[in-house]
Amino acid sequence: MADTAIAWDTYSRQRPERRPVNSRGETTWFNWTQYEDHGPGTELLEVSAGARVLDLGCGKGGNAGHLAAIGVRAVGVDVSHQQLAAARERWGQSPGLDLHHGDAVRFLREDREGFDAVYSVYGAVWFTDPALLLPAVRERLRPGGRLVFSQRPPVAGCYGCQASYIPRGPDEDPLVVKRWDYEPDAWEHLLAEHGYMDMRATVLEAPPGPRRVGTLIVTARA
Template sequence: MEVVAAWERYAQERTPRRDTNASGAKTWLNWTQYADHGPDESILGELQGRTVLELGCGTGCNLAHLATLGAECIGVDIAPSQREKAVARWGHLPGLTFHTAEVTDYLSRTDGPLDVVLSVFGPVWFTDPEQLLPLIRKRLSPAGVLVFSHKPPPLEGREPVGTLREAKAVTRWEHPPEEWSALLRSAGFSDTEAEIIPPPEETGTGTLLVHAYA
């Protein structure tokens, strides 16, 4: 399958995450493309005992941090090798499971309420939102939250949203904050917040961070 192959190639090219961050922590959550930058997991609210799903979990480093805080965590990634790496590094942690699947397939064929859904530069950026967002909303508990991040769309020379490039795997839905808010409301989310986190250096690119509440 072309999509899986594309993401598998990407996974093989990725450099493993550091063993510790700048403060010496062994687990942490990073929303931006810059190391040790931006908000932490506190924007997700209370995590103890809550069920968390990460879409596009990669090697599980962000999700492992949430598991150490008492969340029941599920990670889904389309690339088979990502699950192997995640289990090898984090399989010893309780309350943490990983699955290989395309996210809309996973959400369609599983059940049970989710308290938190997150995606860090993951499938929310690479999947048709008119298909994905209603599936997420359907699974969220009454007090549930969706939080995702990706690069903001370029101001100039922006390609049409949803343009198919080499494969579905590299199609990006690069919506600005106001468009994401409208799409989320259309999918049944009652409240949304979107912001662009400035980069650590003036010459860098910011990070779009979106919250959507059930």
Template sequence: MTVHGPADHVELNRRYWDDHAAASHGPLARGHWAAAQPRWGLWATPESQASVFPEDIAGSRAIELGCGTAYVSAWLARAGAHPVGIDLSREQLATAREMQTEFGLDFPLVLGNAEQVPYDDDTFDFAISDYGASLWCDPYRWIPEAARLLAPGGQLTFTRRSPLFALCTPPDGTAATTLLRPQFGLRRLDGGGAVEFTLPHGDMIRLLRSHGFVIEDLIEVQAPESAHRNYPEVSADWAHRWPSEEIWKARLVG
């Protein structure tokens, strides 16, 4: 993977999710939609442990930024929130609508870019991205947009790959135990016809603070010893020793 600057990632990622990933969405989405409780990320961290949703989520206006098949929005709806899901992939949203019909849930699904959301300022109380905008959108575009969309006091929560994982992972390979790229300048990673984004912690903290957020928590997720599987990009053993993913929680200052 190489680092670039142009803003062509939206169309690249749209094609990737429409053309390459849609075939597996149905079975995977159904498992998430059917889950008794939310489980987060690669290592299925339970909501009872991560507390990703605020305790007062019932009745909240919520938006899922880069919703994919919208299973997080489904979990929000079951928790009593009023979610909206936005994603740039027609194929993923088609699967989400199939799941809505199958599971008897109904909430808005918007075809669009999470860096430019067609809603007014101060519309939502809670914004969330579970490997959606938090991975596939430019943080210097989607973080300001999340701040615009949230009402004062609103909460932003997102899961993403850890910077350490990005530093240790070769192009289309598995996470190694050595550093393979520099941390300074880390931002955009191209590979496999798609574009991911990862900022180092210092850059992410400064970005969030510059748009009015106070950081309430950062959970560096440890894979359990009895992890359910390995992945092509990272093994459970690696992620038990170092964080491959993390959960950020921030609140917009009123």
């Protein structure tokens, strides 16, 4: 497997920047899916201004930047220096936004303040062993706090720890990182095993288009 930070730095160079505005003319917005202007928004987090919310694998910071813009105390953590550099360049002046470099599990274990919600959009929940991450999140969620995450649905028959490939140059082998794929009912079972309540895992259908897949969205409460 590739060094995680190197892999996600490589991915960062391939990922397009978030648009200056969305279809509604907004300069910040929240998106759970891989498609533009599709799906639910911050209502899944069930938080209001002043809440402390953690983005696990915040990437280039678009979702965390939006939360900060609406008055949430948004905290982001990512292992990629390049992703965080892009996040700081675009969103770093936003009051209430706090970005950190590091491993998701270690960051959670070292935090002492706790969170009203923790979320991951195609981020660290997908690429971290749930046996390590789910209890770490549970310990830092305040009573009633929400864990919400989204990722691609699993390929039929390919469950548990899988290989995810990040392409490089034409003459280089791709970098390989681990990801964890489960069917919706399996995610609900895993969350229950780690003390979560009100679990709900569903696949949101993709907008019309060729070869498009839906988005797995999972919610649970501490």
